[in-house]
Amino acid sequence: MPGLAAPLIAWYRDAARDLPWRREGFGAWGTLVSEFMLQQTPVNRVVPHLEAWLTRWPTPADLAASPPGDAVTQWANLGYPRRALWLHRAAVEIRDRHDGVVPRDVDALLALTGIGDYTARAVAVFAYGDRHPVVDTNTRRVLARAVEGRAQPGPPNRRDLEAMEAELPADIAEAAIVNAAAMELGAIVCTARAPKCEACPLAAQCAWRAAGYPASEDRRRKQATYEGSDRQTRGAVLKTLREAAPAAVPAFAIIPEWPDAAQRDRAIDSLIADGLVEAVDDHLRLPGHPAS
DNA sequence: GACACGTGGAT
DNA sequence: TATCCAAGTGT
Known part of the structure; x- marks a missing residue:
């Protein structure tokens, strides 16, 4: 060959x-x-x-x-x-x-x-x-x-x-x-x-x-459908926080019209677990410097 | 090794 | 319109 x-x-x-x-x-x-x-x-x-x-x-x-x-x-x-x-x-x-x-x-x-x-x-x-x-x-x-x-x-x-x-x-x-x-x-x-x-x-x-x-x-394997997925939900949450940054956003104001509130809340929790989002009081924001 | 993980352009 | 695809990585 x-x-x-x-x-x-x-x-x-x-x-x-x-x-x-x-x-x-x-x-x-x-x-x-x-x-x-x-x-x-x-x-x-x-x-x-x-x-x-x-x-x-x-x-x-x-x-x-x-x-x-x-x-x-x-x-x-x-x-x-x-x-x-x-x-x-x-x-x-x-x-x-x-x-x-x-x-x-x-x-x-x-x-x-x-x-x-x-x-x-x-x-x-x-x-x-x-x-x-x-x-x-x-x-x-x-x-x-x-x-x-x-x-x-x-x-x-x-x-x-x-x-x-x-x-x-x-x-x-x-x-x-x-x-x-x-x-x-x-x-x-x-x-x-x-x-x-x-x-x-x-x-x-x-x-x-x-x-x-x-x-x-x-x-x-077929790629999972994006519409209605957890990925889309996470993306929407993060888009909201990017556009507000560096300000924090009240939790109730995060994609409030999302069709599935439980899915939205799970997305927020998973983003926090991944370190992409921080929760402070009743607000969410993108991660700042870790406390020293 | 299968699966989750964003987003937008091409077909 | 629905599906495919894109210089992958970590779990």
Whole structure:
């Protein structure tokens, strides 16, 4: 089986999008913030928020010095607001454990709040130029198709890292490009729906294409309905508090017209349990500095 | 390993 | 309109 590296590198040189975190000297903190924002949120929605974030908090210490609620407010409507809280915690950890410098070591990165297998290696590779396999959902789909001949990848697995490692050149700089190129291909060519196979640099060697594009076995779980969900309820509560911040809001004024009052109250309790909301007297607000 | 966790654009 | 999908992580 011929490797994917050479055609990916050649394709990426011409096809890569011009994205902020690919600019020369973007910095490890910028890379880290971008990766947090990109966890399950599309690129086009991230870009403007990323620039505003880095203008307000140019270093981890700057963010760590602000109350966590400010991070939740600045996060705005990017979704999964716990990521804002985790990013704030990671900034505190970086300040306290790493002298304010984003660590380079993968294990040190993995020890930070909100950083898992993907983000840790993305920072080590894209910010610091080290050699590791970086595997996101795009890469998993590219490998599933080009190498395994399947329409969709199976569930995430630690073997994914080994599968990508097998495609990386020994050269450190080239390995980084192959990581980025596999993600980019999955994002703009080898897409989940309507892949552009006629424009794919791997078409000649794609196992899925060679097998006649067999359909996936479709064991994927359907995404839960959002309308009427607890997630929607939490989102509505938090939106109210973001828009009022930094002021606290009387508890009775939190989405008072919500159809299911019990669901609303459960959402508030779960947000408090998650540390996204604080209760003070009969008011709610986004979290301030912890009492010392 | 399954599940919870936001939000908005595309089909 | 309903469903799918998006640079994942923690429990």
